Amino acid sequence: MLGLATVLTEQGMEGIVPFVPPASVRPKAVQPERVDSVDEASEISMGTWILVGVIAAVMLASALGYWISVKMAAPPRSKPVMTRPIQDMTSVSPDAAGAADAQVDIASAPVAVASPVQPPASRAESLPITRNPARAAVRKSSESVFVSNPEWSSQVRRIGDVDPVTERSTMVILDAIHDVQERERQVRPAASKEVTRE
């Protein structure tokens, strides 16, 4: 029995006044469980928001990268060009000027008019890459075949550094272009003459 004596004798003690030992204080760290659960829920919510933010940032970055790549890869938009039906020049001969008049009528017709024009692919096949024998003879004799044409002088100077084989193949191409230009030059006055007549 816990207590203090109020009477003391030779043999012992009597009249005990009892007391109850004080209870220990509950530590502050011990909190109700619901407080812990609230903290846990808030932590989960915070983590979810962080995850959503990361996903959104990744999606935005991907979209931006895709837009930039598309912008860089796309070629510059060309200006609108009014085109005319392609004229088949294969049958035209520089010597047959009279025969060209009939074809010029067809070539100068409006776009809406149906014309017997072949598709570009077939035209490329039918266009023979043939060398003009007269020009070839002249080229062999002289050093530069394009000296007579001042428009090509710069191009000749540029390709003069390459090997002869490349130069000759390039010249063949340029020769074909020159032929086409000459034919067009001959055709245009005839076509304008036809329009004036109408």
Added chain:
Amino acid sequence: MNDAPAELRWSVVEPWDGVRVHGYFFVQHMFATHDAVRKTLPIFSGRLPEPVHVGESEFRLGRLIGLPAGIYLHGNGFICLTQTDESEDHTSANWRGLLRPQDIWAALANAVAVSAAMRKPAAAMLRAGGALYFFAPTEEAMQKLMQALTPTEEGEPPLSSADVAQLCLATP
């Protein structure tokens, strides 16, 4: 043959602030040739209490760390002896002026700590110069004492019996 317990022959018995003070005054050199227990507890003339702990033994209860001067097994309980500071000898004439209230509360505090630690009743005794006191608390005094040594917060610093005595004195 009388089987009634032999009463101790106290010099004075007076109430003081909820405590019944028993005082025994003596001339110290009269017990110079006696053994240590009789010199310390001269009130006992027959069978002497048996010393259990003498000095430097801590007894804890709540915020209190009791450090009594000696513990004696006496009958069905323990005598808890507290020693006062050196002073002139207490007599029946001057004891009221020499007995300090904080010593009364300190002796009671040590006794409750010993009772709680030893799981037995304890008697609060105080040894002063030329005097041996026994304090019999009332219920009110005991409540005041327990309130003073009960911790209210976790991690509060421990209190000595003198600190508890000061708290009891501050409590109305």
